[in-house]
Amino acid sequence: MADGSLLIAVADAKGHGFGSALVMALTRAYVRCFAAMQLELDDILARVNQMLQKDLEHGHFVTLFLSRLDPDRRSLSYASAGHVPAFIFLDSGEVKYTLDSTGPPLGLFSGSKFSLRPAIPLDPGEIVLFLTDGVTESTTPDGHQFGSQRVLDYVQAHKQDSASNLADGLHQATRVFVLGDPQDDDITSVIIKAGR
Numbered sequence: 001m002a003d004g005s006l007l008i009a010v011a012d013a014k015g016h017g018f019g020s021a022l023v024m025a026l027t028r029a030y031v032r033c034f035a036a037m038q039l040e041l042d043d044i045l046a047r048v049n050q051m052l053q054k055d056l057e058h059g060h061f062v063t064l065f066l067s068r069l070d071p072d073r074r075s076l077s078y079a080s081a082g083h084v085p086a087f088i089f090l091d092s093g094e095v096k097y098t099l100d101s102t103g104p105p106l107g108l109f110s111g112s113k114f115s116l117r118p119a120i121p122l123d124p125g126e127i128v129l130f131l132t133d134g135v136t137e138s139t140t141p142d143g144h145q146f147g148s149q150r151v152l153d154y155v156q157a158h159k160q161d162s163a164s165n166l167a168d169g170l171h172q173a174t175r176v177f178v179l180g181d182p183q184d185d186d187i188t189s190v191i192i193k194a195g196r
Contacts (some may be wrong), residue, residue, distance in 0.1 A: 004072060007035050008082065010190055011064040026055060027062050041066045041079040042116040044078040044102065052107035061105040065130055074194065075119035076128060081106045084133045091125030093156035128192040129155060135187050138174040146177050163191040
């Protein structure tokens with residue numbers, strides 16, 4: 001962004017396959033367009049929602065977690081359209097904040113409103129984790145899901161790893177958990193570690 005902050009988006013479209021991929025490409029284009037206008041996160045979500053409502057078939061939607069990382073102020077603000085929670089971990093590995101959704105998924109309702117959460121300070125050693133439900137909903141052949149608690153336990157146990165290694169390791173942990181079964185949903189995580 002013009003002020004040196006970074007906009008970070010993690011999203012998930014309903015369904016799988018080529019149609020969902022096209023919806024995600026469209027969503028990405030809308031987010032980039034409205035972000036270039038230097039709008040606040042909640043306003044970006046509201047405008048993307050208006051556009052998707054005209055574009056998507058009935059019952060289709062996109063969840064989107066949108067955050068602004070300000071490296072100079074060492075802070076993170078966010079707004080979320082029906083997306084799974086994100087987490088901020090203390091240096092000790094304990095959860096400092098759970099970043100819940102602040103509005104409904106995109107494309108379902110005209111005039112949806114989204115709350116912008118106040119900036120959260122990031123202290124040295126803290127970890128921010130954004131993910132898609134493909135991580136928590138990775139399922140074994142007998143129907144058990146990886147779940148949020150395993151995600152939290154993994155980050156706590158590997159908090160000293162680099163952000164890249166944490167993301168790779170979390171992906172590997174889900175694959176081991178499902179015993180190598182074919183993946184039927186995206187597995188996406190974005191990890192930020194606050195420098196010391």
